[in-house]
Amino acid sequence: MKSRGAPHLIDVNNLRVACSSCSLRELCLPAGLDPDAMERMDHLVTHRRRLRRGTGLYRAGEPLAALFAIRSGFMKSCVLNEDGREQVAGFHMAGDLLGIDAIGGGNHTCDTVALEDTEVCEIPFTSLEQLSRELPSLQHQLHRIMSREIVRDYGVMLLLGSMSAEERLAAFLLNLSQRFAARGYSPSEFRLRMTREEIGSYLGLKLETVSRALSSFHERELIKVRQKHVRILDFPGLKTVLDPKR
Amino acid sequence: MKSRGAPHLIDVNNLRVACSSCSLRELCLPAGLDPDAMERMDHLVTHRRRLRRGTGLYRAGEPLAALFAIRSGFMKSCVLNEDGREQVAGFHMAGDLLGIDAIGGGNHTCDTVALEDTEVCEIPFTSLEQLSRELPSLQHQLHRIMSREIVRDYGVMLLLGSMSAEERLAAFLLNLSQRFAARGYSPSEFRLRMTREEIGSYLGLKLETVSRALSSFHERELIKVRQKHVRILDFPGLKTVLDPKR
DNA sequence: GGGCGGCCTTGATGTAGATCAAGGAGGGGG
């Protein structure tokens, strides 16, 4: 519908991007920067990129050139090990920063794919490191983001290591809800951008199990689900699924 | 046997610590620093702490004051969620850096416990952030370490999300082996510092399953295991467990 | 040196979720 350019990485239109005037600035990398620092960021982030649904942003193994902040849209990242096993490592939405796993080795360690038409801001990594040396608040913010990713990963490990299928699903829905809310969308009603299989991959379950758990929540009137559309009817109830003893 | 001081956090003896002369310097935070930078590090890291087996270093919720680098010994870290579920998030040995998950929120997010008598170097976090602004190589190294932790977590997620019990065990043993090797110990023979239950917790398995998998490897002569002592007899064989199709 | 407690092993049985299988809904393209 929109631009019709190259087959997959659609156009690099140098739309002037300004963090300082971006509605996501308090969710994104520049969160908490003072006006001066914000302006320096504006000079760093000069390119946006549009991705059509289904196209990739980078693949595992590619050298790290830039981090990417999602401006709009929805993406997934997938890790895969030597023997070709693949797993969704995370779902990402507006304000999330992609590519930080590549800082260590200099190469990306996962594939990222847009699950709907998505726009990302490109943040050249070398310049970012440089600038963050001059701006303590930026440095701190970068550390916060990396560290928060580690904490998130611990949560996923807990989920994968010790929760039942329904608990995982409940945690997943509540997490999505909360993230939508933080972005000003309804916490109780949203469209799943990913398939049951992708949810299953993320949660360490098969797609049939995901489907059954959703149906079960539906029957118990905790949620209303029809295809990709979800409405959460009973937040306390969903939380109880997560924590049966209380 | 050694010092007999306070009941749990034994002594803060200001043993002069010098990264520049530490045998772990190439595995630890100062890896790759030039002599000048190394000297600055020396001034940053002035305290060591000894932990007796079974004692904790910090607990989830405590404010972050310092990162800790393990000088000798062996530790575990545990995440726990609201409802009291607990899971081992990682095992740590000499050269590993603890506490980076706390940078985001300013508070620790897991408990850490020494699994044998352990010595750690204390790295005041504020000063570290400060110094890393002046030393690009240190900044970069800190980023590398955080990023590497994210990559490791992805590996654990893959393991928990899509591998069978025996695959998990094989991956676990090979990983330990490799880390011992990197520290100059035998890759093929070592003592497990943790119980079957802790291994199980880390791998999302019950202790009986861990025990059975180890016994099975033993019967197949992939390893020799007797209580905590493990000898790997057949590396290619163990790798085959991980990747059945090759 | 003996006994106690924590840790480990092994067997029998139970079960959550995987797998196999058969349709149904929705939506994009011809």
Add this chain to the structure above:
DNA sequence: CCCCCTCCTTGATCTACATCAAGGCCGCCC
């Protein structure tokens, strides 16, 4: 507008691992 393809749902069965249970080993403390 219809067809096809992808995604989803639901049922029947199978299985890997959990759970329950009973002992054995080892190291520590008295």
